[in-house]
Amino acid sequence: MKKRIFLFCFIQFSTIPSFAQCWESVAVGYANVFAIADNGTLWAWGKNTFGELGDGTNVLKNSPVQIGTDNNWKEVSPSMDGIYSFTLAVKTDGTLWSWGSNNRGQLGDGTTVFRNYPMQVGTDTDWSTVAAGLSHSIAIKENGTLWGWGCSERFALIGFPSGPNILVPEQRSPDTNWKEASAHDRVTVAVKTNNTVWGWGWNQSDMLNAPPGATIAGDVQYPVQKVSGTNVKHTRTGNKRSMDIKTNNNVGPNNEPYYVRDADTGVNTSAYIRFDNNTLWYGGIMLGSTNPNNQALTQLCTATNWVAVSMGSQCAAAINSNGEIWTWGSNFHGGLGIGVNSTASSSTVPVLIPCPSILSTFEHELKMALQLYPNPVQNTFTLESDAVIDRLVIVDITGKELYHQSFATNVVNVNVSQFSKGLYIVQAFSGGSQSQIKFVKD
Numbered sequence: 001m002k003k004r005i006f007l008f009c010f011i012q013f014s015t016i017p018s019f020a021q022c023w024e025s026v027a028v029g030y031a032n033v034f035a036i037a038d039n040g041t042l043w044a045w046g047k048n049t050f051g052e053l054g055d056g057t058n059v060l061k062n063s064p065v066q067i068g069t070d071n072n073w074k075e076v077s078p079s080m081d082g083i084y085s086f087t088l089a090v091k092t093d094g095t096l097w098s099w100g101s102n103n104r105g106q107l108g109d110g111t112t113v114f115r116n117y118p119m120q121v122g123t124d125t126d127w128s129t130v131a132a133g134l135s136h137s138i139a140i141k142e143n144g145t146l147w148g149w150g151c152s153e154r155f156a157l158i159g160f161p162s163g164p165n166i167l168v169p170e171q172r173s174p175d176t177n178w179k180e181a182s183a184h185d186r187v188t189v190a191v192k193t194n195n196t197v198w199g200w201g202w203n204q205s206d207m208l209n210a211p212p213g214a215t216i217a218g219d220v221q222y223p224v225q226k227v228s229g230t231n232v233k234h235t236r237t238g239n240k241r242s243m244d245i246k247t248n249n250n251v252g253p254n255n256e257p258y259y260v261r262d263a264d265t266g267v268n269t270s271a272y273i274r275f276d277n278n279t280l281w282y283g284g285i286m287l288g289s290t291n292p293n294n295q296a297l298t299q300l301c302t303a304t305n306w307v308a309v310s311m312g313s314q315c316a317a318a319i320n321s322n323g324e325i326w327t328w329g330s331n332f333h334g335g336l337g338i339g340v341n342s343t344a345s346s347s348t349v350p351v352l353i354p355c356p357s358i359l360s361t362f363e364h365e366l367k368m369a370l371q372l373y374p375n376p377v378q379n380t381f382t383l384e385s386d387a388v389i390d391r392l393v394i395v396d397i398t399g400k401e402l403y404h405q406s407f408a409t410n411v412v413n414v415n416v417s418q419f420s421k422g423l424y425i426v427q428a429f430s431g432g433s434q435s436q437i438k439f440v441k442d
Contacts, residue, residue, distance in 0.1 A: 022355040023325045028266070028312030029078025029132075030085055031333035035064065035317075035325055035353075040071035040092070043356060046315070047333035051116020052078065052085040052100030058116055062334030062341040064356045068118060079106075079132040080184060080267060080313045088132045088139070089118065094125040096139060096169075104135040105165040106150035112167070122169065133183030138190070139169060140178045146190065148172040154186040154202040155221045173223060182237045189235045190223070197232040197244050198223040236265045266311030268294070273306045273318075280306045280318055287316055287329030288346040300328075301350060318350065326350035338438055342376055344421050345440040351423065370428055370435050376442035379417040383437075385410050387430040395425050416441055 022038045032046025032053060043064040044053040051058050054067045076089040079100075086100030086107060097118040098107040105112055108121045124141075131138040136150035136157050148157040149166040158172045181190040187201035200220045226244070234245040245263055263272035269284035283297035305321040315329030315336060327336045328350045334341035337353045371384045383392070388410055394403035402419065405412075416424075419441045427436045 023319055023323050023353075025075070026308065026310050026317045026319055026325050027076050027078055028310040028315060028317050028335075029087070030080045030082045030312060031314040031330065031335045032078060032085070033310075033312070033315065033317050033325075033327060033335055033337060034076040034078055034087065036073050036076065037355060038323065040073055042067040042070070042073040042076065042089070045337040046335040047085065048116075050085055050101040050114055052087050054087060054099040054116065054118050056117045060334050060341060062331075063337055063339045064353065066356065075129060077130045077132045078312075079134065081134050082313060084135060086132060086137075088130040088137055090127050090130055090139075094127050094142065096121040096124065096127040096130065098137070104151035105167040106132070106135050106137050108137055108149040108167070108169050110167050112165075129180060131181040131183040131188065133188065134185045136183065136186070136188075137169075138181045138183050138188050140181055140190075144176040144178050144193065145171055146173040146175070146178040146181070148188075154219045156183075156186040156188060156201040158200055158222055161219065161221075180234060182235050184237045187237060189226075189237045191232055191235050195232050195247055196230055197226050197235045199226055199237075200224065234263075236263060261306075262308045264309050264311040266316065267313040269311050269316070270297075271300070271309045271311050271316065271318075273309055278304050278306050278321070280309065286348055287314065288331070288348045303350075317353075323355070325353040327353055338423060340375060340423075340438065340440050342440060342442065344376055344442045345423050347423065370426075370437045372426065372437050372439050376440040377416055378442055380413055380415045381439060383412050383414065383426060383428065385428055385430065385435075389428050389430055391429040393427040393429075395427065396422065 024036045024038045026035045030047060032044060034044045036042055043066055045061045045064050048058055048060045053061060055065050072092040074090050074092045078087045079085050084101035084103050089097045098121050099115045099118050102112050102114050107115060109119055126142045127139055128142045129140050133156055136148060139147045147169040149169050151165050152160055153162050155161055177193040178190055179193050181188060185202060189197060189199040191197050200223045203218055203220050231247045232244045233247045245260060259275040261273040261275045271282045273280055280300045281297055282300040283295060285292040285294055306318050307321050309318040315327055317325055317327045319325055328347050331341055331345040332343050336351060338351055369386045372381055389407045389412055392405050392407060392412060393401060395401050421441050423438060423440055425436055425438050427434060
């Protein structure tokens with residue numbers, strides 16, 4: 001009999017000062033994460049090869065950076081393409097924005113020029129929702145019409161398998177009752193206002209659950225209703241899999257025991273939050289593991305206040321009822337947002353991402369500036385402070401205290417050779433002030 005192992009994640013570290021969080025929503029791409037704060041500002045971190053973060057650079061970011069200064073972001077959808085990544089977004093004023101790779105015209109600005117900052121697409125102000133695929137883009141307007149642009153390989157944009165790229169948004173369906181869409185590789189699924197779910201494009205592993213005769217050499221040319229596609233309120237698509245959330249919060253098809261608050265699919269992964277107890281469940285390859293074998297659906301950790309989850313290719317993220325974002329998976333591209341990026345700092349256990357605006361206030365009030373090097377750490381690190389350090393504490397990501405020592409100096413050297421590889425938090429105390437900094441043991 002196999003022993004069941006639960007990974008514990010705590011809503012706050014037991015010895016770290018707690019502070020309010022302010023995250024509103026989160027969306028994960030290939031190896032990057034986008035989050036909207038409750039003040040409407042947009043933040044991002046992770047892979048940024050083609051400017052897909054939108055911060056005006058092409059340099060990866062291993063901690064949250066604000067994208068522009070606008071505070072009216074409504075929704076963001078990053079693609080999960082590991083090579084030519086791009087991002088779509090809608091603001092509360094109904095305008096449509098895009099940035100990142102544009103090799104197939106997926107930004108919809110009439111060009112194939114890459115952008116590393118948000119650019120408005122056209123002048124319309126009635127956009128409702130967006131979905132970024134591999135190299136195609138889908139959007140729905142407030143009047144229920146469905147639009148697409150970019151590359152239509154394998155009928156991803158309905159009607160034709162390939163050909164000239166569509167460089168500006170073009171209405172792709174005559175119907176006017178679309179309300180939500182989800183796109184991935186070269187496939188799209190969408191829900192209508194009558195709660196039926198439809199799909200088109202690349203039908204890998206029959207992920208579109210299409211009726212017999214609807215496929216052409218494995219592809220679905222025009223929208224077809226999924227066999228199980230009734231009473232659906234939300235739909236998600238990933239790599240070789242799709243997931244529908246029924247109006248009774250049941251995940252379909254054929255998953256009767258699973259009643260969910262939210263669910264998502266990534267690349268060979270799925271996750272959902274149970275409706276009855278708000279626990280987080282996860283199946284597929286274990287993101288962040290050095291041995292990422294497929295695993296059966298299992299509870300990811302013991303927390304019971306999750307409200308939303310987003311699955312990417314290399315990493316994932318979830319939000320709890322406190323407005324906190326927790327991430328897990330590979331951190332090679334900085335997708336965990338913990339201030340470092342390396343394979344050694346990858347985690348199968350969710351780690352906390354503080355709200356940047358609150359974090360800035362927190363650091364300002366404590367009036368302690370810390371510098372730790374080298375980072376990652378092999379055996380010994382040096383910590384420098386602008387204030388005399390009275391006491392130093394090191395905890396792991398669960399809040400367990402591993403080191404406690406008194407000092408009376410601005411510079412301390414600490415030997416952590418006995419620590420296992422992973423992420424740790426150093427807490428420095430000086431009189432009534434305190435501050436913290438993270439390091440990775442390599």
